[in-house]
Amino acid sequence: MQSGSLPQSVPSAYFEKQFGITGETIRKLLSEALSKGGDYADLYFQHLVATHVGLEDSSVNRASKKIDLGVGIRVLVGDQTGYAFSESLELGAMLGAARTAAAIASAGAAVPPKRLEGRTIPRHYESEGVWDAVNLERVLPFLSDLDVRARERDSLVRKVILSFHGSQKRILIVDSQGRFSFDCQPMTQLQISITMKKGGEKQSGNHSLAARRDFGFYGEARIEKMLSCVTERTRNLFDAKKPPSGEMPVVLGAGSSGILLHEAIGHGLEADFNRKGTSIFAESMGKEVASPEVTVVDSGIEEGLRGSINIDDEGNPGQKTVLVEKGVLRSYLHDHLSARHYHVSPTGNGRRQSFRHAPMPRMRNTYMLPGPHTQEEIIGNVSRGLYCITFGNGAVDIGGGDYTFYVKTGFLIEDGKLTAPIKDVNLIGNGPESLRQISMVADDLQLDESSWACGKEGQFVPVSLGQPTVLVSKVTVGGVGP
Amino acid sequence: MNRDLKNLAQQTLETALSSGAHEVAVWVSKKRFISLEVRDGQLDKIQESFSSGLAFSLYVDGRSSTHHTSDLRWDSLRWLVDEAMSLTRHLDPDPCKGLADPELYRDRPANDLGIYDGGHEDLDTQTRLELAHALETGAREVTGPIISVTTNVSDSMGESYRLHSNGFEGTRRSTSYWMNASVSVQDLDGRKPMDWHMAGARVFSDLPDPISVGASATKRALARLGQVRLPSSKTAIILGNRAAGHLLEQFVGVMAGYALYRERSFLVNMQGKQVGSSHFTLCDDPLLYRGFGSRHYDRDGISARCRNLVEKGILKNYLIGVYYGRKLGRPPTSGSASNLVLPPGDKSSRELIAGVSHGLFIDKLMGGNANSTAGDFSVGIVGFEIDQGRIGRPIGEMNLSGNHKDLWHRLVAVGNDPYPYSSWRIPSLVFENVSISGT
Numbered sequence: 001m002q003s004g005s006l007p008q009s010v011p012s013a014y015f016e017k018q019f020g021i022t023g024e025t026i027r028k029l030l031s032e033a034l035s036k037g038g039d040y041a042d043l044y045f046q047h048l049v050a051t052h053v054g055l056e057d058s059s060v061n062r063a064s065k066k067i068d069l070g071v072g073i074r075v076l077v078g079d080q081t082g083y084a085f086s087e088s089l090e091l092g093a094m095l096g097a098a099r100t101a102a103a104i105a106s107a108g109a110a111v112p113p114k115r116l117e118g119r120t121i122p123r124h125y126e127s128e129g130v131w132d133a134v135n136l137e138r139v140l141p142f143l144s145d146l147d148v149r150a151r152e153r154d155s156l157v158r159k160v161i162l163s164f165h166g167s168q169k170r171i172l173i174v175d176s177q178g179r180f181s182f183d184c185q186p187m188t189q190l191q192i193s194i195t196m197k198k199g200g201e202k203q204s205g206n207h208s209l210a211a212r213r214d215f216g217f218y219g220e221a222r223i224e225k226m227l228s229c230v231t232e233r234t235r236n237l238f239d240a241k242k243p244p245s246g247e248m249p250v251v252l253g254a255g256s257s258g259i260l261l262h263e264a265i266g267h268g269l270e271a272d273f274n275r276k277g278t279s280i281f282a283e284s285m286g287k288e289v290a291s292p293e294v295t296v297v298d299s300g301i302e303e304g305l306r307g308s309i310n311i312d313d314e315g316n317p318g319q320k321t322v323l324v325e326k327g328v329l330r331s332y333l334h335d336h337l338s339a340r341h342y343h344v345s346p347t348g349n350g351r352r353q354s355f356r357h358a359p360m361p362r363m364r365n366t367y368m369l370p371g372p373h374t375q376e377e378i379i380g381n382v383s384r385g386l387y388c389i390t391f392g393n394g395a396v397d398i399g400g401g402d403y404t405f406y407v408k409t410g411f412l413i414e415d416g417k418l419t420a421p422i423k424d425v426n427l428i429g430n431g432p433e434s435l436r437q438i439s440m441v442a443d444d445l446q447l448d449e450s451s452w453a454c455g456k457e458g459q460f461v462p463v464s465l466g467q468p469t470v471l472v473s474k475v476t477v478g479g480v481g482p
Numbered sequence: 483m484n485r486d487l488k489n490l491a492q493q494t495l496e497t498a499l500s501s502g503a504h505e506v507a508v509w510v511s512k513k514r515f516i517s518l519e520v521r522d523g524q525l526d527k528i529q530e531s532f533s534s535g536l537a538f539s540l541y542v543d544g545r546s547s548t549h550h551t552s553d554l555r556w557d558s559l560r561w562l563v564d565e566a567m568s569l570t571r572h573l574d575p576d577p578c579k580g581l582a583d584p585e586l587y588r589d590r591p592a593n594d595l596g597i598y599d600g601g602h603e604d605l606d607t608q609t610r611l612e613l614a615h616a617l618e619t620g621a622r623e624v625t626g627p628i629i630s631v632t633t634n635v636s637d638s639m640g641e642s643y644r645l646h647s648n649g650f651e652g653t654r655r656s657t658s659y660w661m662n663a664s665v666s667v668q669d670l671d672g673r674k675p676m677d678w679h680m681a682g683a684r685v686f687s688d689l690p691d692p693i694s695v696g697a698s699a700t701k702r703a704l705a706r707l708g709q710v711r712l713p714s715s716k717t718a719i720i721l722g723n724r725a726a727g728h729l730l731e732q733f734v735g736v737m738a739g740y741a742l743y744r745e746r747s748f749l750v751n752m753q754g755k756q757v758g759s760s761h762f763t764l765c766d767d768p769l770l771y772r773g774f775g776s777r778h779y780d781r782d783g784i785s786a787r788c789r790n791l792v793e794k795g796i797l798k799n800y801l802i803g804v805y806y807g808r809k810l811g812r813p814p815t816s817g818s819a820s821n822l823v824l825p826p827g828d829k830s831s832r833e834l835i836a837g838v839s840h841g842l843f844i845d846k847l848m849g850g851n852a853n854s855t856a857g858d859f860s861v862g863i864v865g866f867e868i869d870q871g872r873i874g875r876p877i878g879e880m881n882l883s884g885n886h887k888d889l890w891h892r893l894v895a896v897g898n899d900p901y902p903y904s905s906w907r908i909p910s911l912v913f914e915n916v917s918i919s920g921t
Contacts (some may be wrong), residue, residue, distance in 0.1 A: 051569075056744075059574035065550040065565060067558070081527040087534060087552040100530045105796060136572045159744055195745050197853065204746050204855045238819030242883070245714040276521065277629050279668040280674055358529065367907070395849035395862070399666050399674035402879045404849035404862035426850045426860035426881050477921045478860040478881025480851070481714055 014182070015172045016047050019089045023116055026174050028091070029073065030112040034096035034176060038075035038082070038105030040336070042175040044313060045071045046355040050167035051134040055143045055160070067479075072355035079275070079341060083358040113178030121181065122319045125212035125306045126300045128331075131166035138215060139164055146192065154231045156196040165189040172314035181315035185210050187306070187462060189451045192226065196234050204375055205234030205408075210451035210462070213304040215221050222449075233390060233409050240299040240423035243412055243479040249385035250427065250475045251340075251378055251413065255446040258465030260472070261366050262454070263394040264431035266290070269323055269331075270349075270361040270456075271338030274396050280401035280432060282327065290328045290435035295370050296324040298333060300348050300364040305447060307365035307463040314350035314359050321347045323366075324435075333361040353459040355408070367466035371441025375469040376479035380416040380438045386477060387411045387418055388427070392399055401431040409467035427480040436473050442469035483643045483653050486571040487512060487534060491645050494559055498540055501567050505541035505581045507783075509644040510534065517636035520614040526632070528607075528686060529908040540566055544575035577621035582782045586804075586814065587650045588915055590785040597656040599685040602639045608729065610635045613692050617663045620696025625669040626704045629749035633696065634662045639685075649734060650783040659683050661692060663699035667707065675706035682903045684772040695696050701742070702845075706867070709878045712867065714919040718841035718912065719882065720834050723901040725847050726824075726908040732852040733886050734764075734819060737791060739806025741854060748857035748887055749797065757797045761827070763793040766801070769818035775905030784816055791822075795890070815834070822906045831910045836871040843868055844882065857886040860909030863918065878921040892916060 015021040024042065033041035033313035047069050054062040070087040071094055082104025083095040143162050150160045166188045174180040189210040196203050207230040211217045217254065235449055252260055265281070290296075298389045300309045300318025309318040322330050332338065335350030351362035379387060385412050394405030407425050411418040447466035454463040491508045498506040512534035519527040536559065537550040541674035545590035547570045551562055637659040644652045662680035669675060679698035679855050683689045721729060749757065768777050768786035782804040790798045802810065803817020835843060843866045850861025860883035867874035897910030 051699065059576060061574050061576035061579070063547040063569050064571055065549045065569065067545075067553050067562060069551075071552040083529040085531050085533070088554070097531075104528055127510070134567070134754060140572065161744065192743075193746075197745070202745055202855050204853075206757065206881040237856075242860075243880070245917060246884070247921055276632075276666075278674055278676060280672065282674070354531070355495065356531065358527070392851050393849060397676070397848065397864075397878075399671060399676040400706070401864070402848070402864075404881075406849065406851040406860070418873070424828055424851075424853045424860055425858070426862055426883065427877050428848070428862045428881050476711070476879060476881060476919055476921070477882045478862075478915060480883065481919070 002243060011111060011232045014170055015030070022088065023043060025091060026116065027112055029094055029098045030176050031070040032074055032095050033075050033102050034110040034112055036102040037110050038102060038103040040076040040106040040175060040176055041075050042314065043071055044355050045172040046169065048167060048169040049132060050165065052334065053139055053143065053164045055147055057098070058147050060140050060163040061142050068354060070355040073097050073359055075104050076337065077105045079337065080100065080104050081358055085233065086356050091435070098207065100342035101363050113176055115178050116174065116180050116451060117178050119181045122308050123270050123310050124318060125186060125304050128213060129168065129212045131168045131188060132476060134166045136183070137414065142218070143307045149225055149399055150192065150231065154196065154235060156198050156235065157194055157231070158197045159195040161193040163191040172232065173204060173312065173313065175315060178260060179315060181311045181335065184273055185309070188213065188217060189256065189419055191231055191451065194230055194234055198238050203234050203237035205230050208451040209449050210306045211304050212306065212308055226359070231279050236409060236412050236421045237423055240409065242423045243244065243386055243425055244476055244482040245477060245479040246474050247474050249382050250386045250477070251382060251385065252467060252470050252472065253387060254442065254444045254467060254469045255376070256448040256450055256465065257388065257395050258367050259391045259405045261368055262363060262465050263405055264367045264394045264429070264434050265296065265324065266298065266363045267396045268398055268431055269333050269399065271332035271334045271342065272361050274332055275338050275341050279398050284329045288327050289432060290324050290327045292327040293441045294324055294327050294435060295322070295369040296366065297322050297369065298366045300361050302365050302447060305365050305464050306361070309348070309364060311351045312348045314346065314352045315350045316346045316350065320349045335359050335361045336345045351461045352375060353461060357459050360459050362456065363463050365447060365464040365466065366470060367445065367447060368441065368470070370443045370445040370468045373440045374444045375442050375444055377443055378469055379413055379470045380420065381440065381471065382413045383415055385413045386422065387413050396431065403431050404428040424474055427475050428478065429475045436474045439468050439473045440471040446466050483641045483645065484512060488643055489717040490554060491643055492810045494536065494538055494563065495647060496867055497560065497563050498538065501563060503540045503542050503567065503568055506538060506647045507581060507644070508536065508538040509642060511640065513638055513640040515636070515638040515681070516610065517634065518610045519634045520618060521631060521632045525611065533784065540552045540570050541580055543568065544577055544579065545570045546579035547573065547578065562635045577901065578805055580649050581646050582784060584649050586782070586784045588785060591769055591778050593769060595769065595776040597684045599657040599775050601686060602637065602657045605637065607687065614709060616883060617694035617696040618659055621663050621665050621695035621700045622691070624697050624700035625718050626700065628700065629666040629674055629917050632664045637658045642912055644783065645740045646783055652779050652783065654700060654701065654777065657684060659686050659689055660841045661689065661695060663696040664871065665699045665703040667703045669707050675703055675709070679701035679707055680903060684762065688772065695809045701885070706750065706876050709876045711879050712877055713921050716915050716917055718838050718914050719916055720831070720838060720843045721803040722831065722843060722845045722913045723897065723899050723908060723910045725844050726911045727901060727904060727906040729861070730737040730906070730908055734822065737800045738819060738852045739802035741809060743806050743809045746854045752797045753800065755797060756795050757792060758795040758821070759893045760794045761893045761896050762795045762890050763794055763825050764823070765790050765823045767823050770823070773821040773905060777820055780816045780818060782814065783803060784814060784821065789815060820905065823895065824908045825898065826898045826900050828898055831897050831899055834895060834910055834912055835868055835873060837895070838868045838912070839870060841868045842866065842877065843873060852886065859884060859886060880918055883917050883919065889913065889916065
């Protein structure tokens with residue numbers, strides 16, 4: 001195609017119809033972006049429409065809508081990046097941004113693509129129009145009903161706060177090789193937060209659900225489980241104590257304990273840190289980095305899961321990448337820049353928070369494959385340690401390898417049995433050491449459906465994680481004591 | 483503020499009112515941002531943007547909602563106002579919603595906050611690039627097993643305009659400049675510790691010497707070599723000025739009106755009571771000259787006032803905005819902190835260290851969290867051993883834990899070194915007898 005309209009057969013016509021972004025506009029922008037001799041350029045158009053509705057004091061009394069529209073323009077010269085964006089999709093404003101990004105280069109003009117070619121991609125979630133609008137006639141009674149059910153479930157419940165979110169993000173990515181890709185990414189989230197009071201004491205708990213699915217995601221079984229989890233765990237807090245401090249064996253329950261992988265190895269495998277030589281895993285490719293029990297994948301193709309992506313934010317198809325296979329490091333997480341640097345294919349991990357940011361290697365759904373043991377067997381193997389169930393935020397020091405994550409609830413293990421409930425304790429360890437100390441892996445892999453967001457250099461992207469029950473033979477527990 | 487954006491705000495307000503809203507607040511903002519990153523002597527990344535956005539809150543028959551957009555085409559805004567009106571009418575009424583009482587807009591300060599540098603537009607790319615290279619030169623003047631040096635120079639100029647249908651109108655304009663050097667070094671055991679040093683200012687001429695900033699980053703990174711873990715114990719700690727604010731965040735976070743109303747605060751019903759030692763004073767000072775959090779009015783339009791949140795250990799004021807003020811039946815103060823100042827003591831961090839016979843100097847916190855309802859906290863720590871009043875081996879992979887209802891009573895001394903590069907000006911803090919966990 002020389003100029004004029006984008007092919008009508010593909011949904012990328014959305015940006016043409018809504019905002020007048022034609023093939024001609026794209027050629028002009030790419031041509032401006034390459035005018036100083038960049039060797040690669042891409043355009044990232046984004047239109048996000050999000051709706052949020054909230055309940056407090058048994059009334060649905062808050063709501064908001066957000067529209068986030070704009071284009072990000074990136075120019076590469078070798079490993080160097082020029083980046084600019086424009087919220088306005090007027091040609092003049094976009095050309096200005098293209099000129100700014102172009103300035104990273106300082107040679108003669110490079111040639112823009114002659115043809116634009118759409119890419120077809122496999123889909124891992126319903127794509128069109130799921131959350132363009134939130135059906136209030138359905139959502140409002142749903143929230144009120146949830147509030148009533150949470151209060152009826154336990155007389156200790158004093159406060160219920162609910163937050164519901166539905167959004168649709170449409171992205172069009174065109175690069176200087178002439179490839180263009182379009183995706184429409186739905187996201188919904190529901191968060192419940194309760195406070196209970198018993199005598200003079202109060203305890204609070206949260207639970208969230210998130211997916212790239214339609215309203216049908218909130219089926220009865222899932223809602224029932226959410227309510228029972230949040231009330232039961234909050235009630236347990238009244239009897240929970242901080243565990244003792246120091247090094248001990250820790251059993252991580254199946255599901256959201258995947259935060260161990262996210263922090264202990266996931267970030268360290270993001271190829272930008274390795275390209276720069278600053279990750280502790282920088283010289284570990286093909287080497288043993290974990291015990292042979294451990295196989296870790298990062299996948300963008302789990303049906304409807306929060307971290308799934310049909311395409312990444314550089315237009316590469318979402319895919320499943322084996323990071324660690326039976327303890328051996330097999331791949332980093334790549335974006336376009338790092339794949340080019342390492343002469344490998346991109347892994348579909350080039351992601352960004354919005355058009356305001358250049359993409360970076362980021363995780364999607366990161367999980368460990370199941371092993372041969374059972375949960376009972378693993379707990380039975382520990383004479384004195386912790387069993388951790390719900391988790392909060394984590395962090396990692398990429399170069400030193402030290403990672404940390406917060407445990408909200410769990411139990412003490414004494415002589416192979418779960419005993420007293422525990423709460424509010426930070427775990428800290430060293431990634432490479434802990435991965436070698438994973439001595440048992442169970443057969444009960446669960447992918448977590450909570451609304452995890454991964455932060456890096458100030459950018460947040462939706463992710464998920466998962467893990468079977470595992471035993472880490474030694475972790476430092478920030479409890480009370482000595 | 484640009485005339486077009488102001489007009490757009492006014493037009494949005496009028497449209498909402500004529501569509502049936504009883505009250506409306508609109509705010510618009512625009513920002514120019516430039517960031518330049520140099521890695522190992524080569525320009526790695528330039529980012530530059532002009533951005534703008536509009537947001538508004540509608541109040542219709544006791545119902546309310548808030549909306550944000552970056553699509554400033556009038557047709558699109560008009561559509562959003564209609565959508566917003568219809569969304570709002572579906573909600574349950576809430577008598578506490580509504581704009582602030584105009585009384586709260588009165589006596590707005592007009593002093594010069596010093597937060598705008600008129601020379602910002604004259605700063606050119608060459609100067610920024612020279613700064614970034616100077617940071618690296620400084621970093622490499624310190625010798626050691628350096629793997630990589632990344633330096634970043636960024637600056638921004640922002641303007642905002644706020645308009646309320648009951649008589650509030652305000653504008654704010656500010657600039658800020660930042661520089662940062664991050665240095666990765668090679669340890670003998672394969673670890674690659676990284677540390678950084680950053681500095682920022684409201685006006686360009688306030689930035690410190692880039693050579694010294696770069697050099698500090700390398701010194702910090704080299705000091706991390708040979709990290710050890712100590713046994714769990716109860717000990718004295720000094721929270722360095724880079725780390726102190728992070729722990730204090732968990733305390734200040736639950737002073738917010740919403741946390742109190744939701745009973746997710748360990749400070750409920752503590753006004754007038756002792757929440758820390760006599761060394762613990764905390765002032766919210768919106769009028770601080772050249773402060774990163776300085777302002778003449780807050781998000782509700784409430785005129786800025788300096789007030790103590792904590793005074794010699796006694797909780798004096800919460801951070802309560804208009805809405806949760808009505809919910810709680812209390813007069814609002816402000817829904818968010820501006821500049822938080824913990825008044826400095828008279829000892830340098832070196833003197834504080836000399837006063838501790840055995841303990842830890844904590845330079846960074848890592849991850850961790852707190853239970854806002856009960857006050858329990860547990861966080862990762864990175865720092866140094868203190869042995870006989872001197873800095874000893876670097877420590878890491880350890881935790882600090884306790885309860886905020888107890889911790890601040892253990893504050894025994896405050897340094898003379900408030901962290902200058904944040905709206906939170908918190909000096910180094912000394913606590914006695916707190917729990918750390920390690921081997």
